[in-house]
Amino acid sequence: MSTEKELIREKLVSNYNSIFEKKLIDEIVEVGSLQSLKNGEILIDIDDEMTHIPLLINGVVKIMRADESGDDIVLYYLEKGDTCAISFVNCINRSKSMFKGIVKKDMEGIFIPVCLIDDWLKKYESWRHFIIDSYHLRLMEMVESIDRLAFLKLEERVYKYLNDKVAIEKDNTLIITHQEIADDINTSRVVVSRLLKRLENEGKIAIRRNKIILEDLL
DNA sequence: ACATTAAGTGATT
């Protein structure tokens, strides 16, 4: 047996022994290839063809999606013991990657050709569980990302709301309560209070009782 | 001084 295969087996056993059954580990050792990528290298880019699936041994990969303005939206991070379950969909229907994966910490992973992924789902219970768990985890992390984005949007909405109000009143000191704002933008008072606190810390507004003073206008 | 209402906080889901 070659040195590389021994190395792969060793790394698999120390990181995935509790998850994968023995026969599956044997098979991964047969077909997997060990690769390492350095910080900043691109693991996968949008529209790339998926040819291999990585099982992370160590390091960190940031998975993201580019938005309209060219900013990147971070979806989730991959660490040791993780895999990019979303890419399995790409494997099965042979589509291209929707995401970009960039190495954030020198990474080492065992790469598995995509053609085997589907077979293993039928063949190995441990593989099936691994994929489903991973998929679930990824989904949860994405939901968190969505929450964060929604939160940012809400802060913007509040600020815009205040500016609109100032334009109408023709006075940069608004007589308004947090509750009223909350009612107008359909959220809770607590949330508004916290958002306003943030805006205040950013120096955009000053908060008094029943009053909000807009420092500089939008 | 006391009651009422607005705003702030921490924990939980």
Place this chain on the structure above:
DNA sequence: AATCACTTAATGT
């Protein structure tokens, strides 16, 4: 982000 359960601060009577 929303809700709950409290606390704290400001105001009116």
